[in-house]
Amino acid sequence: MAENIKNSTGGKKINANNNASNTVRSILFTFILICFGALLIANMNQSGVQKTEVPISEVIQRANDPDGDISKITITGNTLDITLKTKDQPTETSRKDPSGTLYDQGLINHCENLEGEDLTECQKKYPTIEYKEDADVWGIVLDVLLTVLPIIALVIFFSWMMRQATAANNQSMAFGKSRAKLYGPDKKKVTFKDVAGNEAAKQDLTEIVDFLKNPKKYEKLGAKIPRGVLLAGDPGTGKTLMARAVAGEADVPFFSISGSEFAEMFVGVGASRVRDLFSKAKKNAPSIIFIDEIDAVAHKRDARGGAGREDEQTLNQILVEMDGFDNDSGVIVMAATNRVDMLDKALLRPGRFDRHVNVTLPERKDRLEILKVHFKGKPVEENVDLEALAKKTAGSSGADLANIANEAAITAAREGHKAISNKDLTEAFERVAIGPERKSKVMNEKERKITAYHEAGHALVGHVLPDSDPVHKVTIIPRGSTGGVTWFLPPEDRSYKNIYELKDILARAMGGRVAEKLIFGTDAITTGASSDLKNVAELAKSMIVEEGMGSSTRNLVFPDEATGYYTITTGKPYSEKTAEIIDSEIKKLADEATKRAEMVLKANKAVLDKLAEELLAHETLEEAELEPILKSAKLPETVKLYK
Numbered sequence: 256m257a258e259n260i261k262n263s264t265g266g267k268k269i270n271a272n273n274n275a276s277n278t279v280r281s282i283l284f285t286f287i288l289i290c291f292g293a294l295l296i297a298n299m300n301q302s303g304v305q306k307t308e309v310p311i312s313e314v315i316q317r318a319n320d321p322d323g324d325i326s327k328i329t330i331t332g333n334t335l336d337i338t339l340k341t342k343d344q345p346t347e348t349s350r351k352d353p354s355g356t357l358y359d360q361g362l363i364n365h366c367e368n369l370e371g372e373d374l375t376e377c378q379k380k381y382p383t384i385e386y387k388e389d390a391d392v393w394g395i396v397l398d399v400l401l402t403v404l405p406i407i408a409l410v411i412f413f414s415w416m417m418r419q420a421t422a423a424n425n426q427s428m429a430f431g432k433s434r435a436k437l438y439g440p441d442k443k444k445v446t447f448k449d450v451a452g453n454e455a456a457k458q459d460l461t462e463i464v465d466f467l468k469n470p471k472k473y474e475k476l477g478a479k480i481p482r483g484v485l486l487a488g489d490p491g492t493g494k495t496l497m498a499r500a501v502a503g504e505a506d507v508p509f510f511s512i513s514g515s516e517f518a519e520m521f522v523g524v525g526a527s528r529v530r531d532l533f534s535k536a537k538k539n540a541p542s543i544i545f546i547d548e549i550d551a552v553a554h555k556r557d558a559r560g561g562a563g564r565e566d567e568q569t570l571n572q573i574l575v576e577m578d579g580f581d582n583d584s585g586v587i588v589m590a591a592t593n594r595v596d597m598l599d600k601a602l603l604r605p606g607r608f609d610r611h612v613n614v615t616l617p618e619r620k621d622r623l624e625i626l627k628v629h630f631k632g633k634p635v636e637e638n639v640d641l642e643a644l645a646k647k648t649a650g651s652s653g654a655d656l657a658n659i660a661n662e663a664a665i666t667a668a669r670e671g672h673k674a675i676s677n678k679d680l681t682e683a684f685e686r687v688a689i690g691p692e693r694k695s696k697v698m699n700e701k702e703r704k705i706t707a708y709h710e711a712g713h714a715l716v717g718h719v720l721p722d723s724d725p726v727h728k729v730t731i732i733p734r735g736s737t738g739g740v741t742w743f744l745p746p747e748d749r750s751y752k753n754i755y756e757l758k759d760i761l762a763r764a765m766g767g768r769v770a771e772k773l774i775f776g777t778d779a780i781t782t783g784a785s786s787d788l789k790n791v792a793e794l795a796k797s798m799i800v801e802e803g804m805g806s807s808t809r810n811l812v813f814p815d816e817a818t819g820y821y822t823i824t825t826g827k828p829y830s831e832k833t834a835e836i837i838d839s840e841i842k843k844l845a846d847e848a849t850k851r852a853e854m855v856l857k858a859n860k861a862v863l864d865k866l867a868e869e870l871l872a873h874e875t876l877e878e879a880e881l882e883p884i885l886k887s888a889k890l891p892e893t894v895k896l897y898k
């Protein structure tokens with residue numbers, strides 16, 4: 256029973272298809288290489304000893320001579336392999352005359368039927384004669400394979416190379432080269448117009464565009480052109496889009512590679528890809544190199560777990576390349592990350608990524624602009640209210656908004672509308688924010704009633720408390736994993752919340768569980784409030800530990816195990832005693848919230864009943880419908896005292 260809206264979906268786009276086929280290709284390639292190598296070695300072994308051919312008459316003569324030099328003759332079909340007394344492998348070969356047996360032709364096995372001493376004596380003088388089975392089938396198969404396979408492998412390899420070369424005009428043919436994508440002037444250009452909002456970031460980047468367009472202007476004045484620009488911001492805020500827009504604005508080639516792509520490379524390949532990427536960019540200067548999700552290779556080298564050696568080599572190569580730039584190289588390296596705190600500090604030093612551009616979550620005005628960008632070209636009904644949607648979507652990223660626009664179009668199409676309506680918008684928004692409506696899930700009457708009182712509890716407490724945001728909408732239609740939802744919307748975007756607002760959030764979150772208990776008694780405490788309770792626990796903890804809002808610990812913060820140092824005795828950055836105080840402060844906040852919710856609901860029981868009843872009847876109540884019901888609710892004096 257979610258209570259408020261958070262931005263949910265991160266904007267991470269993964270080009271799964273492309274990555275997959277790249278991987279398949281790499282695997283195929285290695286496989287072929289290995290086959291090829293193995294076959295070469297096998298072939299070498301086989302033909303390692305060159306045998307000289309000797310006439311059969313000569314062989315028979317030497318074999319029958321007690322002082323002859325042959326120790327063994329192996330006969331396979333028509334072929335004789337001859338081993339000399341001085342050698343331990345056959346060095347000579349001969350062919351039998353196909354007419355008649357060798358015995359007929361005079362090759363006598365002198366040591367036949369001998370045993371023990373006699374046999375050894377005989378073998379010193381005369382060769383051992385051994386008949387092998389007629390050339391075995393497997394030998395033939397192997398022979399054929401050994402000659403044919405390398406050819407097949409070569410053919411596959413070359414056709415693969417050809418395909419590579421033709422398919423991606425700028426993708427390199429050779430192994431170890433970068434597969435950076437090039438968005439040249441021929442590709443669909445992205446410009447700043449496509450990036451709505453984020454004026455500050457665009458302002459910063461306009462300068463970079465100018466460097467790329469008029470490098471001479473800066474060189475003349477002896478200005479150092481920046482080498483590295485780091486775009487930092489939450490997922491889906493448009494960092495990738497922004498980088499492409501810089502290339503589009505400056506009209507220069509854009510070489511982009513994602514940090515995560517390095518991760519799937521073979522050992523030692525990452526660094527050579529970097530080298531290649533930079534050399535290509537330099538050849539095409541002025542140009543932009545864009546390393547997306549750089550945190551994937553550039554996480555702190557000393558961080559727990561440590562970066563893999565491969566990542567480290569890749570990162571080092573990036574640093575080496577950046578250090579090696581001349582002032583007039585005309586290449587600007589851009590990188591994006593949503594984890595600046597995770598980056599290796601070496602990367603942020605002067606001469607490297609020393610320009611930082613923050614890409615932020617959009618404000619209301621910017622959200623409207625982004626929505627306009629994404630609704631452009633989509634048919635919408637005349638009265639469609641994008642402003643209302645922009646207002647509702649506080650905390651959403653650009654990617655979330657793009658997602659809502661797309662969902663709205665899908666919804667409209669599914670419902671057979673000619674244009675997107677306000678209803679489609681609302682549904683798309685709720686689908687993206689919370690998950691699709693579960694029309695099919697039937698709740699039994701008892702569950703519905705409990706849910707109605709639960710949501711009414713949230714709404715009523717939120718409405719009555721003076722520092723809570725106004726109630727926007729209440730529904731008991733289950734969505735995603737929640738049974739019902741109550742929305743509270745801030746009248747405007749705010750960056751900070753004060754302690755009273757936070758306490759009212761805690762109280763209204765407890766309102767659901769408290770209402771259930773009030774109406775159905777202690778026995779009826781349900782599992783429906785688990786996410787409310789979790790939210791309360793988290794918020795209360797952060798108020799005490801991070802914000803210094805504890806009544807006995809006002810203005811003191813308590814670093815968490817990940818960021819703080821440790822005391823030897825407790826393993827925490829504070830003493831056992833302090834830990835107990837923190838726990839009791841958190842409990843105090845939760846208890847106070849429960850108490851306040853209780854007071855509000857008890858004092859307004861009639862309104863609670865009415866609200867639950869209306870919810871059961873209509874399932875969803877909008878602001879306008881809530882207004883007349885909630886109007887008569889009063890703030891009890893006792894609650895005021897808690898301030």
Ligand code: ADP
Nearest residue numbers: 266450451490491492493494495496653654657
């Ligand atoms: P990031 O790289 O920061 O994770 P992206 O650049 O990949 O985000 O953004 C994902 C998508 O979200 C973009 O392709 C675009 O459709 C949309 N988007 C994000 N920010 C904006 C914006 N400011 N204006 C227009 N569209 C945006």
Ligand code: ZN
Nearest residue numbers: 256257767787
């Ligand atoms: Zn709830």
Ligand code: MG
Nearest residue numbers: 494495547591
């Ligand atoms: Mg991105």
